[in-house]
Amino acid sequence: SHGTALQAQHLPAPVTSASKLQSQRHQLYLLKDGESNGGRGVVVGFLKVGYKKLFLLDQQGAHIEAEPLSVLDFYVAENLQRHGYGRELFDFMLQHKNVEPVMMAYDRPSPKFLSFLAKHYCLTQSVPQVNNFVVFEAFFLNRAATQSRKVPLRKPDGEIKPYSLMEREVVRQEQKAPPWPFVPPHLPQESVSSQRSHSLSVESSPSRAATRAALASAPGSNRDQSPRFPLTERCREKRTSSLNRSQLGFH
Numbered sequence: 001s002h003g004t005a006l007q008a009q010h011l012p013a014p015v016t017s018a019s020k021l022q023s024q025r026h027q028l029y030l031l032k033d034g035e036s037n038g039g040r041g042v043v044v045g046f047l048k049v050g051y052k053k054l055f056l057l058d059q060q061g062a063h064i065e066a067e068p069l070s071v072l073d074f075y076v077a078e079n080l081q082r083h084g085y086g087r088e089l090f091d092f093m094l095q096h097k098n099v100e101p102v103m104m105a106y107d108r109p110s111p112k113f114l115s116f117l118a119k120h121y122c123l124t125q126s127v128p129q130v131n132n133f134v135v136f137e138a139f140f141l142n143r144a145a146t147q148s149r150k151v152p153l154r155k156p157d158g159e160i161k162p163y164s165l166m167e168r169e170v171v172r173q174e175q176k177a178p179p180w181p182f183v184p185p186h187l188p189q190e191s192v193s194s195q196r197s198h199s200l201s202v203e204s205s206p207s208r209a210a211t212r213a214a215l216a217s218a219p220g221s222n223r224d225q226s227p228r229f230p231l232t233e234r235c236r237e238k239r240t241s242s243l244n245r246s247q248l249g250f251h
């Protein structure tokens with residue numbers, strides 16, 4: 001139950017509210033067993049994502065400013081872990097947000113979550129960062145191919161001699177390097193701080209109709225559709241399908 005989830009995280013009080021979710025543009029996915037609890041249903045797990053403005057280092061150590069969709073919180077009830085429910089939740093989010101796992105950032109992923117990402121999405125090669133976020137190699141490859149937005153190097157203004165150009169480049173590199181730990185002044189502290197809350201108030205999260213119909217009509221819920229993420233499909237062979245999906249609903 002959600003009570004179990006909160007207890008398992010030793011939280012004194014719910015710290016994620018509906019208004020907080022809204023103001024921070026976080027989105028919460030709930031996976032619910034609609035049958036149990038006398039028909040009132042029980043939360044099996046949840047997944048919270050949101051766009052985070054991050055300063056990342058690519059493989060060459062260059063600073064890159066990005067605002068990737070990030071996984072902020074992910075939890076499946078203790079007694080239901082390793083049954084494929086996490087995968088169920090995560091896949092739903094991927095389709096709903098139309099994003100590939102490699103293009104996302106992960107806020108302080110636990111060993112279980114890292115294992116989950118490796119198993120299901122072949123995400124193993126992470127690129128070291130100085131913040132708590134984890135990103136994987138292809139994040140930077142794909143960015144370069146699509147909407148690369150490296151912290152822009154200004155073009156040399158006017159004609160300058162070769163030696164002074166080199167000096168200026170060095171100066172720019174130094175100016176580009178933010179002081180560590182870097183907290184952009186215009187961002188709320190929470191965006192880059194390490195105090196991530198493994199927390200959620202199920203009661204105060206946006207509640208919508210909790211029905212199996214929600215799953216049936218939800219975008220991307222059709223399991224038979226052709227794979228949209230070729231990169232991730234390679235890791236799907238071991239997938240177990242012991243779930244009784246008809247009993248699950250997304251909210």
Ligand SMILES: CC(=O)SCCNC(=O)CCNC(=O)[C@H](O)C(C)(C)COP(=O)(O)OP(=O)(O)OC[C@H]1O[C@@H](n2cnc3c(N)ncnc32)[C@H](O)[C@@H]1OP(=O)(O)O
Nearest residue numbers: 073074075076081082083084085086087109110113115116
């Ligand atoms: C950004 C963050 O939120 S970090 C915090 C992530 N959450 C947690 O660590 C809380 C505790 N763990 C959980 O809630 C869940 O295990 C989750 C959310 C990480 C994964 O959900 P599950 O339903 O367990 O995952 P699912 O059944 O779909 O996939 C199973 C795979 O996940 C990983 N995994 C799940 N549980 C464990 C575990 N106890 N030990 C190691 N790996 C695990 C493994 O790769 C596993 O595959 P395997 O059984 O072949 O080794």
